[in-house]
Amino acid sequence: MADQPVRRAGRPPSTVDGRTVPERLLGVARKLFAEKGFEGTSVQDVVAAAGVTKGALYHYFGSKDELLYEIYGRVLRMQTDRLEEAAAREGPIAERVHAAAADVVVTTMENLESTTIFFRSLHQLSEEKRKEVRRERRRYHQTFRAMIEEGQASGVFRDDIEADLIVDYFFGSVHHLPMWWKPRGRLSEEEIGRSFADLLLSSLTVRRPA
Template sequence: MVRERILACAVELFAANGYDATSVQQVVARAGVTKGALYHYFGAKEDLLFEIYHSLLADQLARLDAIVARKADPATTLREIIRSLAETTSENSRAVAVFSREASRLDEERWQTLRAEWRRYQDTVRGIIRDAQESGVFAAYASPEVISWAIFGVNTSMPTWFRPDGPKKAVEIADELADFVLAGLRP
């Protein structure tokens, strides 16, 4: 609970002020904890930035694994993946925006950890598309890479245009995106 509060406060401050302009002391004050409490959970300010996205990515990977484990048909699986991405991105839009803007602040080791996790996500989605194309369930007009980039691009850009109080809910946008992608994959 304390750990999550510290992370939430770091997201708020990094989103409002930027990573460089936010001090550990500001995070501590906003979270209502001591520096010792912060350092109990995070060894450095950079650990906060890493964990902001790492925790989201871990959730997305867990959801992806659960979707794939259901062994539904490829269209249903891809639709559920798109929904999951849209939901987690919209629910964590500030964290996604912070990471998009501040990722270059991470050291090489942390960056490689996130890249490996993201690569596993991408490879799983691309494998679903590729297998369905090879079996004739999906058309092969575009490569799995291009199709996945379209899906991921819409989702990672959500913090710049999606508004929770807007005319459409994240799930409605996800369903429209899934309809669009799946129409293009119809043999």
């Protein structure tokens, strides 16, 4: 996914080599955090690699902490927007859950570096930023859980398992992706997304007598 500029009040961000300063800072920070770790990367490392001043970094992000937060935050916001769009569509609930489940797998793999960096360094965020992340992730999970509950209420999904457990089980598998998935493997992102979604739906769908 292409980086989108951080939105701040005032004039539009200036550009460096065709990229806005926030885009350049985020791209450089992501690369350095992956190579050296969050703790091993200084603000000076980031601004030197980005070719900007410390004042520019602090204008757009305020701190190295906020850079880390934004690397993952933009991925989570994108995934939340896509989930809410899927949840609002018309059509059978099973199809909507399948689409949403496949999408979060694919978008996680497409942004694997950002996701891996963030979860590896989450404990180094300030308590305030950790709370923001938990709040945004809770919003995502609540929307996904509501879709499961809709399927249970309509008799399409089995209701002998709590929706919260279903959500935790599925997303535990999604969050484990960085531990084993490598780009250019035997299966594409789309094939793995469909397989995860198929497994979820096959475990949820009520089997009707023939």
